[in-house]
Ligand SMILES: C[C@@](CO)(OP(=O)(O)O)[C@H](O)COP(=O)(O)OP(=O)(O)OC[C@H]1O[C@@H](n2ccc(N)nc2=O)[C@H](O)[C@@H]1O
């Protein structure tokens with residue numbers, strides 16, 4: 063019997079971008095949140111004289127060779143286990159490609175989890191947690207978060223991950239416009255907006271890094287700002303250290319940040335501190351339609367149907383809205399549909415449910 067694993071997705075509740083580093087990556091601070099919506103990754107493996115990996119998918123846009131994140135995860139897991147095996151991976155795609163939902167990254171973790179379970183059937187011991195995290199970080203900046211699940215703080219280039227207290231699940235509408243945003247290009251566009259002095263020494267081809275700009279909000283300031291917002295939201299009094307949305311939300315207006323004054327909820331406290339996604343600064347001017355989608359998700363003619371929070375996810379193109387009630391979420395989907403915009407309805411997925419519901 064092969065092993066089938068739910069490969070969940072993520073959104074970025076907030077994302078502050080830092081300066082370009084000498085290694086070409088950017089320092090960032092982000093709060094990832096896993097979602098219920100998922101791909102399915104099926105793995106079948108048995109020890110063999112030499113490793114042979116085959117990968118198939120129902121979506122022709124998914125690479126079926128060593129470029130695939132799931133393939134990389136299988137290769138690295140086998141080599142770290144010191145085992146050669148025949149491995150067959152099948153990816154059933156339900157999530158968007160290049161959507162900013164971390165689908166490919168999650169596929170890597172799902173394949174690794176499935177492969178370890180398959181190998182255990184043949185008496186091969188699982189890898190240690192730190193080893194898994196190390197492998198995940200080698201595959202991509204967005205991969206390690208899927209070894210934690212729930213609300214996850216990401217720092218470094220996003221690969222250094224820490225579990226955060228979870229929010230109670232909320233309804234999430236993800237708009238899926240027919241636009242693919244290239245992640246490296248979005249980072250380059252961010253750099254182009256900033257003076258070369260904002261980069262770390264050695265960053266940028268053939269440029270000499272000068273002293274940091276003296277005016278404005280430097281990228282390093284932005285990282286600290288988001289860290290402070292997260293810490294402040296976590297400091298709010300909670301009963302058990304577990305985030306809950308809290309009952310009896312105050313009457314809302316159309317304006318997001320001011321809508322929830324007086325409501326004692328860490329998620330809302332976080333929103334009030336003004337968390338945002340820095341990528342919006344470069345992605346919305348380039349694709350104004352995505353900014354329009356955020357406005358559609360955020361506001362409604364009926365204040366009780368306004369989003370708790372709406373934002374671009376990662377570098378896009380997915381834009382999401384979080385809602386207190388199913389009817390508010392459904393109304394947001396209907397507003398999108400009126401304009402011909404495809405969307406999906408899901409829930410945020412806390413850590414415990416993430417692991418409990420992973421195996422099919
Ligand atoms: C932007 C984010 C936010 O969550 O998500 P997506 O929008 O892709 O989902 C991630 O940082 C994406 O992570 P991931 O997709 O794993 O990126 P990687 O494979 O590590 O890197 C792809 C490329 O993006 C750029 N990159 C990525 C991460 C980072 N901190 N700095 C960068 O400059 C680099 O040019 C790198 O070569």
Ligand SMILES: Nc1ncnc2c1ncn2[C@@H]1O[C@H](COP(=O)(O)OP(=O)(O)O)[C@@H](O)[C@H]1O
Nearest residue numbers: 129130131159160161162163164165166167169
């Ligand atoms: N398992 C995978 N599923 C989807 N795309 C993959 C996978 N492995 C590698 N890729 C490549 O990675 C690119 C972006 O992957 P994806 O995870 O869908 O985007 P994002 O990080 O924006 O959510 C795709 O264009 C695809 O060529």
